[in-house]
Amino acid sequence: MGQPQQPEGAEGGKPPLGIGMVGYAFMGAAHSQGWRTAGRVFDLPLRPVLAAVCGRDGAAVRAAADRHGWAAAETDWRALIARDDVDLVDICTPGDSHAEIALAALAAGKHVLCEKPLANSVAEAQEMARAAEAAQERGQLAMVGFNYRRVPATALARRMVAEGRLGTLRHVRVTYLQDWLVDPGFPLTWRLRKESAGSGSLGDLGAHIVDLAQFLVGEPLAGVSALTETFVRERPLPAGATSGLSGAPTAGTGQVTVDDAALFTGRFASGALASFEATRYATGRKNALRIELNGEHGSLAFDLERLNELHYHDGTEPGTHAGFRRILVTEPDHPYLDAWWPPGHGLGYEHTFVHQARDLVHAVAEGSRPEPSFADGLQVQRVLAAVEESAEKNSVYTPVAV
Amino acid sequence: MGQPQQPEGAEGGKPPLGIGMVGYAFMGAAHSQGWRTAGRVFDLPLRPVLAAVCGRDGAAVRAAADRHGWAAAETDWRALIARDDVDLVDICTPGDSHAEIALAALAAGKHVLCEKPLANSVAEAQEMARAAEAAQERGQLAMVGFNYRRVPATALARRMVAEGRLGTLRHVRVTYLQDWLVDPGFPLTWRLRKESAGSGSLGDLGAHIVDLAQFLVGEPLAGVSALTETFVRERPLPAGATSGLSGAPTAGTGQVTVDDAALFTGRFASGALASFEATRYATGRKNALRIELNGEHGSLAFDLERLNELHYHDGTEPGTHAGFRRILVTEPDHPYLDAWWPPGHGLGYEHTFVHQARDLVHAVAEGSRPEPSFADGLQVQRVLAAVEESAEKNSVYTPVAV
Amino acid sequence: MGQPQQPEGAEGGKPPLGIGMVGYAFMGAAHSQGWRTAGRVFDLPLRPVLAAVCGRDGAAVRAAADRHGWAAAETDWRALIARDDVDLVDICTPGDSHAEIALAALAAGKHVLCEKPLANSVAEAQEMARAAEAAQERGQLAMVGFNYRRVPATALARRMVAEGRLGTLRHVRVTYLQDWLVDPGFPLTWRLRKESAGSGSLGDLGAHIVDLAQFLVGEPLAGVSALTETFVRERPLPAGATSGLSGAPTAGTGQVTVDDAALFTGRFASGALASFEATRYATGRKNALRIELNGEHGSLAFDLERLNELHYHDGTEPGTHAGFRRILVTEPDHPYLDAWWPPGHGLGYEHTFVHQARDLVHAVAEGSRPEPSFADGLQVQRVLAAVEESAEKNSVYTPVAV
């Protein structure tokens, strides 16, 4: 009776690209939406096929496959990688498993998309970047999921910086503010333990803003000076938590072993100064990834809570009529926008994953090098390591390793 | 070989609801996204199946079917309605064909979703509403596609009004501002001719804001006083236009026979005053559907260009700390939001169609009456007719027929 | 020798212009600030001297003189006009006394500044305009106090319209929203009685926005269609109210005999459409005089609650980088700004009165015709009369008398 959503001769006429996804929680849902939608909106050279999804709990992963539209479900990621109908492995697990899965997938000849942060340590990230470099020469691609490069407004910002509209950059000012840890009664989840999460707001939010800042500026950070803090050091164990969490000073609570907030300043090689703040304690700020660039000839400002807007000040205009203008980034000649809706009809968060899927499919078809690469992910990891080192060493300015 | 996007035992285990869509342009693309996505994000009682899409140009409709994920393509809407695998007919054509298709679909025992405005005349809309009423008694549902009721922020606004948070309403202030006709060189498309489009900004934009205002207030407009205007009365014929357009005063141009802008004031039965403005000449405003409600106890303000926000002033608070607050409508207890992303991760325009599909599928499964009904669509039509009558009669206050 | 604030040889060296002010409440305080400050900030050709202030209650007017810096106090406005040291009479009383005082002052050879609205009726305003015209020929000036023309941002807006930056205007959208009558327990002050106030929100707020719109557009309104409403028709008598208020239906309350809100649409002769709303029931809006102009080549938007900003969309720019820009109207080449603070250091409400004083002093010294003239005030009065007539005649479109 047919394939209701994949009719013969249609998108079906294009060569398939089989996707296998590991992990199906928040990120898995977002990536699924990206893979399902990219070929419906954009004219892609390959047809993404949601071949199989993988998770440890068999019943749960089958339910997730049904919900999100994956043809098969696996409970062993090695089995997923081994499937013939999987050409690309999409890793949506926590950071402590990224390296092992990505290395195995590359070794098995698959393309890889890996969620950020690339790894929980520089050493792991280095190994992954080396493996990706070797794989690229064999025609296998590896990309890291810094999806905020693919908001149309940030992509437009990058284009404008690259066009020279801002001139020499002086200041880069970035925050990523959330507030879900403000309540001291919020439980001690795996994200608050170093052994599982690697770090706290630094790796979660800080990784995003370091990548985005370097992407927009077009060069890496040279060095940083940092403060980190854990405001609430003991939290109730989550319901059903095993006693395996060490260091619980009293029955029913456990120690937070990651940072709650990270502040750092830094320098770009070309001389721009930067400030960064990542926190989960900014009451009332839900997803305030804000970035402002000030250059000799202009400035740009973006706020993820209003993601369809880019604010631009053209410093070359006469001051009489100059001002920050709100560009509604929904015009056909804005990045990604020719495929979507008429001007003024905004996009949302999940569209970044559609764009990510679009760009990766194009790169696979063309054999080009995807961005952000694992090398870019490694570079972010090095910045995070320098932040941690500076914070441990009394905030002393710490160069980022090259 | 399997159904890559509809695995056995998955969503596939639910009873199917076969969708047949007529028209596949802008609205068709948006509706397709709604039907494809609703069951992936929400836990629906039925499984929407994109059975067939219909259009006059065989090659084009087959390409659209492939692109948007429809299993089959038809070139005759009567054939589409006749298909056994079509349970619900989704009408995305221009307004002059709504009545005929909707009446035939209802007569054929199908559920109907019809794009707005419901029809190009009150007479047609009346017939449609009568047919829908009869069909409802047979268990067939009919809904009109005023999708802006299903922005989470507007749905929250309605909930807050219904909870009495604003008290007696005093003012309703609504605009829908676009700017795509500012350039006098923009061609004379079908939207600018009365015989095809019925009216101009009034039926296109005005219908949306009349419905939204009545929905939020919870009662119909009692009467209106109106001005309409056509600023640019002659425009170049579109490339490839046939000579069929009458009234072209010079070679290569033709007359605009619909309104460019419509302004009207009005009264709600309970005493609130309202003002409306619909225009395609508001330079720089791309999709500025803005509505503000002022009540005895509070106020609400919404702007479609920032659709994840609702601004609320609680007038019962001490003035010292009172002010319009920006509610980021992305919390789990906001309408539709429990199924989407974490707080602060915004939605876009197309999500209104996902929500519309969700709500209609629930209504079909439960046999309940969907909103907005064809009766609601008729009521909007009556307001538009009163607007036109008032504009013709020197703006005299004109009651809306009941 | 003891003129602490007027040292010899200083501003004192300039010829004096003696000011006599009638009324010393809210407007009197604002005008006093204007007269005291204008010569301190701007380089004026004449030295404003605060000669005398007038009010009916001797003790109160003496206290006001002391507070606001007036050299003498009078209790009879005819005596004030008769003073030799008074060259210019500044009328800050309620509207029902404007005509009598202004006519007497002009007859006595004085310049006149009269608060808005010019009068409580067209007939009075006509007589005043005729008298002003005759006086102008004798070298006496008469100006009406529409101070919102002298916010730097509105003055800049006018300059930009006059420069042709907006091209042919299509839409003028104006509201003046306040909320101080929302509480039905607010007492029945003189402002809510027709015999004293002339009208309600229409004369108070509506007069401002009609003048501002006509000023910005640069031409008069041709006609209007209007709705007015009194939401709360009975209010408690103010503490200490005499029994003189007629029509009190129950002990302790009285009837509101003016409009609470006025909505009207209209047309400018050149074809632009306009909408106006004036209300004291917009909960949470404190002083929201907002105006937006949409023209063929650009748009401007202003909000009195953020009076240092003008928002400008340049429609001639490529859409890629276009958007409404926030001009911070604090640059040295913005109107009035060369005399104030560095860029970004904003002004406030009262500065409009300083600018009004500045411009009037210049006009007196130069013998030029001040703007807005009494003729401008009369024109506003005619619009208000047309609004009232339309509201009484079922909103029918009513031409503004010329």
Add this chain to the structure above:
Amino acid sequence: MGQPQQPEGAEGGKPPLGIGMVGYAFMGAAHSQGWRTAGRVFDLPLRPVLAAVCGRDGAAVRAAADRHGWAAAETDWRALIARDDVDLVDICTPGDSHAEIALAALAAGKHVLCEKPLANSVAEAQEMARAAEAAQERGQLAMVGFNYRRVPATALARRMVAEGRLGTLRHVRVTYLQDWLVDPGFPLTWRLRKESAGSGSLGDLGAHIVDLAQFLVGEPLAGVSALTETFVRERPLPAGATSGLSGAPTAGTGQVTVDDAALFTGRFASGALASFEATRYATGRKNALRIELNGEHGSLAFDLERLNELHYHDGTEPGTHAGFRRILVTEPDHPYLDAWWPPGHGLGYEHTFVHQARDLVHAVAEGSRPEPSFADGLQVQRVLAAVEESAEKNSVYTPVAV
């Protein structure tokens, strides 16, 4: 008897407070406006008399006296201090002369108001604070002019923090962004030379935000980690510059010897983290002093470019209706507002000087200790010194001396 602006029996009935001001440029103009206006708006216990102003250029100071309303002009600040009619010395000169003048004024038994920063070095500031402490015991007051404490919105913010509305503070985020040095052709004024200005953006803008942050938090910074930068190290000499500027590498240019920008992070003793940025290179930002406080129970945000607004998030409300609210700080129960205009009628930059004058006059009359005191000014100086030390020592975290 002819004091046009100071009538007998009026404000004149109050005991006078003779003011003598040193310096009459930008700050002198602002202070003059404050002294002239305070007693006209507020009901003060003493009557400020603008007795004499002092500057080195006799003709210029006499013109300034005339313009700004000072009764006499002096060319020697020691003469000014010696005048019997001067009770309070107001120091508006550059920082390098503050200490000498303030110490002499205190020694002469005068009250002192000294512009910020208190001095160009900690040593000077220490001496001044010691002298002020001794003077306070003799009934002489000393205040430093951190005027931004007296914006109604910041004063309201302090009140809300003190009331505990924010709970334990987690984050303090402050920037002061200007852009007047973006053009490398801007000349090498005295503000860009260390010998005259002490420091660059740090002492000018940084001093303001350090004071404001400490004022709002209610405790001093414990330590800082800093980066500073001079982006443009050589600039053209100003027209008419003497050759006295050393280090000019080429004819016609000279070296910038102060910082262009300063970034620093820090900790408050109670555990809150803070970040600061002061720069003159933020293209398009004219006076963007922005501060945000995030506490366990709420957040506050302020922007000097919109100085009539305070944004408040009440974290104790249910998330459903919570959001940052825009408080228009123009209500009668807001700080300083009972004496000004009706709600929604905003104030401007210069009002901070009126409020400063008001508060100081009250303190003098009551013999209380004014805030900010010289001790507060010294504390700010110590923070600036710690910033410079950290910047010199590779950003190492540097405790602020106590």
